[in-house]
């Protein structure tokens with residue numbers, strides 16, 4: 001995915017800037033189809049892929065997409081901006097007496113001038129702000145004036161593309177998105193939700209196995225996590241009703257979900273331990289209720305207790321479409337459960353909640369602040385880089401954990417289906 005986004009998609013960037021959109025259109029379309037074909041095969045996505053999933057692949061990462069911008073969408077802003085960069089010099093290359101005919105007269109103007117006019121109209125129709133308020137001029141005449149009829153923008157093409165994508169996204173969210181899609185978008189576009197998707201696999205902790213990454217991509221896209229599943233989960237729930245059911249299956253809580261939870265607990269222990277804190281992990285005794293939070297951490301100037309939770313914002317039981325609603329609900333529950341216990345022991349309590357799509361709950365910022373202070377007071381090299389790495393490692397661990405949950409759900413469900421088939425036979 002990283003290679004596609006950062007190496008393959010930009011391949012057409014230069015061509016998009018120098019080839020008129022009308023000429024590039026059929027090739028851009030073909031290029032987009034090839035990219036989609038690669039994504040579908042590499043990430044084992046359903047074929048045909050639902051339109052909403054295709055839309056999400058092309059959306060910017062910060063709004064919950066995958067950043068695989070379509071070449072046909074880039075073509076018009078790219079060509080427009082390339083010509084505008086040379087607009088002040090172009091009229092000087094034309095004979096004075098023919099400038100008007102070559103640039104403005106619709107019957108005699110040069111093809112590139114006609115293309116720029118067409119691009120400008122397309123961008124205005126797409127709702128891009130014009131004049132001194134935006135990145136494009138009010139009119140085609142202004143385009144050729146000194147300064148191009150706009151304020152100088154450092155990343156003009158990026159500004160225009162981002163504006164168009166954001167407008168398209170807002171239209172979809174307002175007119176077409178279902179409640180479940182709104183929940184998914186709200187979570188996938190929240191702070192730190194995309195860290196796993198943008199982390200380079202440079203250290204063992206940041207490497208995701210292909211199968212794990214595929215499940216992460218499917219979860220973010222909202223398509224079934226796996227193929228060849230029986231109609232029912234081993235818990236009895238119909239998988240047709242919720243194609244991502246395993247991530248909220250109550251029967252997996254004491255199994256793979258606990259492993260996923262514990263992996264994040266161990267990471268927090270390591271981070272604080274490296275920063276010089278004394279860390280105690282509350283031992284897990286199965287089939288018993290716990291009264292203490294997951295982590296008891298003694299720092300130089302404070303004592304904190306942390307309880308970790310991972311929650312699926314798109315579970316059928318969730319009804320709110322507000323960002324971080326699932327994390328906030330869990331945070332409140334943890335506070336009720338552990339705050340008094342911690343305060344009675346002179347400690348501050350913090351819930352550390354992450355949503356399965358990667359979003360951090362609001363309270364995690366407090367834990368990260370305490371960690372940052374400890375890291376900056378320790379002898380860790382490049383503390384800022386270390387903290388970024390900590391966030392990325394946690395993000396990847398959650399996605400690995402999701403994949404584990406999905407795989408265990410699939411194995412147990414297939415086994416249950418096989419047992420009932422034998423019983424009927």
Ligand SMILES: [Zn+2]
Nearest residue numbers: 233235237249
């Ligand atoms: Zn289930």
